[in-house]
Amino acid sequence: MTRNLSVQAVILAHRKAEGQHRRVVLLSPTVGMVNATAYGAKRGSLTGKIGQFTSGTCELYWNPVRNSYKVVDFSPEGYRPFITTTLPVMYTASMVSECIMRTFVGGGEYDELYYLVLAALDSLEHEAYREMVVIQFLWRYLVISGFLADTSHCASCAIE
Numbered sequence: 001m002t003r004n005l006s007v008q009a010v011i012l013a014h015r016k017a018e019g020q021h022r023r024v025v026l027l028s029p030t031v032g033m034v035n036a037t038a039y040g041a042k043r044g045s046l047t048g049k050i051g052q053f054t055s056g057t058c059e060l061y062w063n064p065v066r067n068s069y070k071v072v073d074f075s076p077e078g079y080r081p082f083i084t085t086t087l088p089v090m091y092t093a094s095m096v097s098e099c100i101m102r103t104f105v106g107g108g109e110y111d112e113l114y115y116l117v118l119a120a121l122d123s124l125e126h127e128a129y130r131e132m133v134v135i136q137f138l139w140r141y142l143v144i145s146g147f148l149a150d151t152s153h154c155a156s157c158a159i160e
Contacts (some may be wrong), residue, residue: 003062004072010117012097014038017019020048020111024071025101026058033105036060036069049074053093053121054085078118082125089124095118096137106145113124114142 011024012033022041026034031122041050049056051070051147055078061070083093096117100106106113123129142148 003064004041005031005060005062007058007060008112009034009051009058010072010078010121012101012117014050014052016130020044023039024050027105027114028058029098029111032108032110033101034060034069036071038071038074041071046071046074049076051079053080053097054078055118072112078122080121090132092130092133092160093121093124095134099141100137103145106141109144110112112144113141116144127138130155 007026007030008029009028010026012027013025014022017037018043020040022038024036024038024041026036028034035151037048037115038046056075056076058075059073061072062068063070063143082095083089085115100113100117116137120133123133125138139148
């Protein structure tokens with residue numbers, strides 16, 4: 001496996017680590033969910049780039065001895081400041097993030113899931129779609145992860 005990776009990613013979560021560092025959880029269409037450390041994310045070249053629900057190109061370094069990833073650089077392409085404007089929008093975005101992290105990316109369809117998460121987060125910008133984001137995200141996530149095989153008819157009454 002190559003040690004240096006350049007991947008598209010969305011930051012699902014971040015938290016403080018020791019000193020000036022942050023631990024981030026990334027979702028990528030090629031490598032799936034990655035836990036990585038962003039060294040110097042509080043006072044360094046990554047300051048202001050590492051934010052929850054931000055998407056972009058991430059440069060990762062894999063250390064085989066420690067079996068861990070390090071964020072070398074992050075080039076944000078999609079800031080989503082509207083997520084923090086109201087509490088219901090923040091709760092909805094957090095539900096999407098937690099659903100992905102707690103189910104370990106739903107079985108490995110990383111490419112479809114990555115674009116589903118981006119579509120759900122971007123749909124929160126439009127006030128008219130906010131109530132439907134949860135329903136649409138969960139329905140499509142269940143299909144992608146294999147819990148729902150046939151969505152062409154109702155499961156209880158078999159009407160198409």
